[in-house]
Amino acid sequence: MSNPVTGHSADYIAELKKRLNSHRKWVNGVRGGINADLSFYDMSQLPLAGVALRNAKLVGASFAGSNLSKSDLKATVLMMADLEGANLSGADLLGADLRGACLNGANLAEANLAGADLRTGSLGAVSTKRQPLSAMPLSRRTELVDANLSRAILVGSNLGNCDLTGAELVDADLSGADLTGAILVSTDLSGATLKNTTLAGALLCGALLDEETIADMARHGINPEGNLVPLGERLFELLSLHQDWLDSEGRTGQRLELDLADLSGAPLGEVDLSAAKIQRCNLRNANLSGTNLMMADLSYCNLTGADLRGANLSGCSLRRVNLTRATLLDSILLSVQVAASDRAWPTNLQYARLNDADLRCRSADGVILRFADMTGAKVNMALMKGSDTSGAKMPTTRVPAAV
Secondary structure: OEOOOOOOEHHHHHHHHHHHHHHHHHHOOOOOOOOOEOOOOEOOOOEOOOOEOOOOEOOOOEOOOOEOOOOEOOOOEOOOOEOOOOEOOOOEOOOOEOOOOEOOOOEOOOOEOOOOEOOOEEHHHOOOOOOOOOOOOOEEOOEOOOOEOOOOEOOOOEOOOOEOOOOEOOOOEOOOOEOOOOEOOOOEOOOOEOOOOEOOOOEOOOOEOOHHHHHHHHHOOOOOOOOOEEOOOHHHHHHHHHHHHHHOOOOOOOOOEEEOEEOOOOEOOOOEOOOOEEEOOEOOOOEOOOOEOOOOEOOOOEOOOOEOOOOEOOOOEOOOOEOOOOEOOOOEEOOEEOOOOOOEEOOEOOOOEOOOOEEOOOEEOOOEOOOOEOOOOEEOHHHHOOOEOOOOEOOOOEOOOOO
16 A cells, blocks of 8 residues: 555565665675665655765656755766755765756755766666666756755856756855856856856856856856847747737637747837746846736746836736836736636746835735745735735835825
């Protein structure tokens, strides 16, 4: 019978314990110990805090949602492993092979990743006793989307082409690390040490950087807002297709789906972008006044200084966006009732940076402002009443509702 929490049977857990105990003996030099090869094993949702897996082979293994805090994973081969949502706080991953691993939403606070390899991985690079699942990709980039790497040690690590979208690298040590071609969109690098760090070709749109770091990048010819590709005239074609898609209720045309595009000068005011998917794009100082963004997804976009006056943001996902100095005066942030669901879909500003923004909206309902930074923002009761502000940095003052 399977455990209702982990989904693993008692016999399966007993086998894993036996293998883990045998590996611990090997690590400690005790007779009878065997270096573990647990490649493609499912160890998800397990309490493995402090586990000794040094030098183990764990290719393609799943630790999704598991507790691996303070574990010994030095020189462990975790290529293509699934560590999504895992707790690796304080773990020792010195020299670990994490090529192609999925670490989205993982907690790696204060973990030691010095010398770790986080480049794109391929299953053909390592032989194992067990065969991979047919559903596993043969190759993928290492993903650390929304991962917590605060105060982590990444000295000399190789993060080439790694996806760190929305990751928290507050006070992390990236000295000598290679971030060539890495995606650092909406990544928080405040207080991070970037001495001798390679950032060639890295995408830094909307990243939170110290003034000293920005100045140092400028001296090395690195533009944090650069490297995203403008769409030019093609944007008008895509907007027309999206309008057809809306008018025909999906029968013709095509939904607007953009990723890592430069839309900083795009004419988007009064445009119907409802249900569009525009993620990780540069919309700095964009004119979105009167734009319909109902149920759109703008997660991780840089909207610094954007004009969203009178925009309809009902049910819009604005997770981890940068709206510093933007104006949402007279905007609408209501919940949307989805026909296929019993739940209402609120406007989501979780983890958004709203510093010095004008948030005096016309109407709002149940807005998600969890962990948002509203320092210096102008807000009114229309926004704050009924909003979820748990963990948020609140503005010092509130102002009356906009007239």
